[in-house]
Amino acid sequence: MSEAKAEPGAKAWKRAAAAIAVFVALIGAVFYFAPDNAYLWIKAMHVIAVISWMAGLLYLPRLFIYHHQSAVGSGTSETLKVMERRLFRVIMNPAMMISWGLGLYLAWDGFGFIGGWLHAKIAAVVLMTAAHVYFGRAMRAFGRDERPATERAWRFLNEAPALLMIAIVLLVIVKPF
Known part of the structure; x- marks a missing residue:
């Protein structure tokens, strides 16, 4: 049996770790080689991380809808479990952590954490993080062949990150x- 068969997703984890390492190296390079332009580079990397996080937040509930429609134990259900787990752990978690880290740096360096709009934005990001945590719990429930909400609820929850994103963009x- 090959190594890839023995540990599903091992290559995906290695690619994700390599991507995170490159991202961290880029941040270090910015501070070393271009300290005068660091704020703009960090802002660009923050936007990239946020886009990655948002892609996952918008896609994962859609996968839950499909998962809810599939029979427990079916091939489709098992495939969706793998897709959900990899999306959440390999893309969404690192993107969320990088978004938070860089965002807090930008709030501190650019605004000194001052501004009503900034406090409202941080509150909206906290709600986005709560959605992320809720989706993580749902992913684990689906992994146990449970159905933590109705299909209709997932269709509704699929819109929550988009509404929060609109509010955040308008505030910024x-x-x-």
Whole structure:
């Protein structure tokens, strides 16, 4: 039996670890080689991480809808378990952590954590993180062949990250207060 068969997803984990290492190396290189432009580079990397996190937050509930429609123990159900787990652990978790880390740096360095719009944005990101945690619990429940919510509920929950994203983008761009 090959190593890939013995440990499903081992190659995906290695690629994810390599991508995170490259990302961290880029951040270090920015501070070393371009300290005067570090803020803009960090902001760009923050946006990249947020886009990756959002892609997962928008896609995972859609996978839950498909999973809810599949029969327990079916090949489709088992495939969806793997897809959900890899999406959550290999893409969403690292992207969320990088988004938070870089975002807090930007809030501190750029604004000194001052501004009503910034506090509202952080509150919306906390809600986004709560959705992330809830989706993680649901992923583990689906992994145990449980159905933690109805298909209709997942269709509704699929929209929550998009609404939070809209609020966050408006707060960041418009800075209404």
